[in-house]
Amino acid sequence: MDNYPAGVTGTEFAIAGADREYTEERTVSCETVGCDAYGLQTDEEVSLSSYGSQEWGTWTCTACGEESDYESTVEDDEGGDPDYLYETRRDEF
Numbered sequence: 001m002d003n004y005p006a007g008v009t010g011t012e013f014a015i016a017g018a019d020r021e022y023t024e025e026r027t028v029s030c031e032t033v034g035c036d037a038y039g040l041q042t043d044e045e046v047s048l049s050s051y052g053s054q055e056w057g058t059w060t061c062t063a064c065g066e067e068s069d070y071e072s073t074v075e076d077d078e079g080g081d082p083d084y085l086y087e088t089r090r091d092e093f
């Protein structure tokens with residue numbers, strides 16, 4: 001029972017593995033200094049894994065070829081309108 005440090009249950013994705021793996025388009029921006037697309041938001045195919053409400057993965061910038069990490073939170077399906085969620089999230093920036 002006590003094989004894990006305090007606060008770790010053993011069900012974390014780092015231990016238990018991802019729930020799902022998929023590839024989808026996500027809005028990302030390259031953070032490689034010197035890249036032509038630096039800081040620009042673009043839609044790229046991201047190889048994603050998800051666990052619970054978290055998803056993460058990697059994508060490759062088409063401008064500079066650098067691989068970047070992607071991490072986000074997946075909203076639960078509560079009849080939410082994707083456009084509404086997009087607008088809501090965009091206001092956070």
Ligand SMILES: [Zn+2]
Pocket residue numbers: 030031032035036037038061062063064065066
């Ligand atoms: Zn880039």
